[in-house]
Amino acid sequence: MNNPPETLKTKRLRLRKPVLKDAEAIFAQYAQDVEVTKYVSWRSHRTVKDTREFLRVCLSAWEERKSFHWAIVREEDNQLVGMISARVDSHKWELGYVLARSCWGRGYMTEVVKSLIERAFKQPEIYRVWAVCDVDNLASARVMEKAGMTREGILRSWSVHPNVSAVPRDSFCYSVSKQAKGSERQVAPSKRLQAETKAAKIRR
Ligand SMILES: CC(C)(COP(=O)(O)OP(=O)(O)OC[C@H]1O[C@@H](n2cnc3c(N)ncnc32)[C@H](O)[C@@H]1OP(=O)(O)O)[C@@H](O)C(=O)NCCC(=O)NCCS
Numbered sequence: 126m127n128n129p130p131e132t133l134k135t136k137r138l139r140l141r142k143p144v145l146k147d148a149e150a151i152f153a154q155y156a157q158d159v160e161v162t163k164y165v166s167w168r169s170h171r172t173v174k175d176t177r178e179f180l181r182v183c184l185s186a187w188e189e190r191k192s193f194h195w196a197i198v199r200e201e202d203n204q205l206v207g208m209i210s211a212r213v214d215s216h217k218w219e220l221g222y223v224l225a226r227s228c229w230g231r232g233y234m235t236e237v238v239k240s241l242i243e244r245a246f247k248q249p250e251i252y253r254v255w256a257v258c259d260v261d262n263l264a265s266a267r268v269m270e271k272a273g274m275t276r277e278g279i280l281r282s283w284s285v286h287p288n289v290s291a292v293p294r295d296s297f298c299y300s301v302s303k304q305a306k307g308s309e310r311q312v313a314p315s316k317r318l319q320a321e322t323k324a325a326k327i328r329r
Contacts, residue, residue, distance in 0.1 A: 129193050139197075140195035140196070140197055140209065140241070141195060141196055143184070143195070143196040148176040148180055149173055151196070156170040158225075158226055161224070162223075163286070164258065164286050165288070166285065168287050192212040195208065207228065217251070218255075222234055235271040238269070239272045253301075254301050256299055257284060257297065257298050258297050258299070259294055260295045270299075275299060275301065277298045282294070
């Protein structure tokens with residue numbers, strides 16, 4: 126039975142089960158930010174009501190053990206800076222995450238993803254942690270590499286990112302398995318991701 130903790134501490138951050146009154150902070154920090162929500166599977170929130178509704182769905186999914194969402198809170202100033210989720214499917218957890226733009230590039234999400242993978246594999250029934258990201262979302266791909274996940278391939282027309290287009294887009298699929306954990310850790314970006322990052326810079 127999936128029964129993850131309601132709170133989890135990392136070096137600089139704390140994950141906790143969200144509460145409805147987090148809506149204001151989530152809305153202000155990232156849910157309305159079109160840059161942050163570009164590659165997520167939900168529409169940018171227009172009002173804090175949208176955020177409250179989203180939190181209601183998250184909390185009922187937690188009760189049903191279908192998926193778990195944690196608010197990411199920075200220890201230093203107790204500020205809510207993002208969210209990470211694990212969707213449960215049998216022996217698998219699929220991760221999704223988002224972070225306020227002001228906090229990008231400090232290694233926060235790598236720290237969170239690494240900790241959640243560690244915690245996932247403490248559950249006897251979980252054998253695979255995986256996630257997808259848009260083929261243009263190289264920051265997210267890099268987070269997964271740094272957290273010890275490996276690219277399995279490209280899933281064609283996999284995800285709709287409604288803030289970009291209604292047409293499903295290709296996604297990179299990354300995973301780590303309980304058996305392989307630790308054996309595939311990469312510190313430097315993979316050659317493939319280096320080349321993709323270079324090509325994206327040329328296109329910009
Ligand atoms: C993706 C996201 C969570 C990353 O969070 P973060 O805390 O900034 O990530 P980290 O600092 O741990 O690592 C980011 C890495 O990506 C790299 N990176 C950032 N932008 C990049 C880009 N455009 N191209 C290639 N690499 C990039 C950074 O240099 C860093 O790698 P490095 O440590 O080797 O230098 C954050 O950018 C975000 O919330 N984006 C919007 C929501 C989103 O896309 N969520 C994922 C949906 S799949």
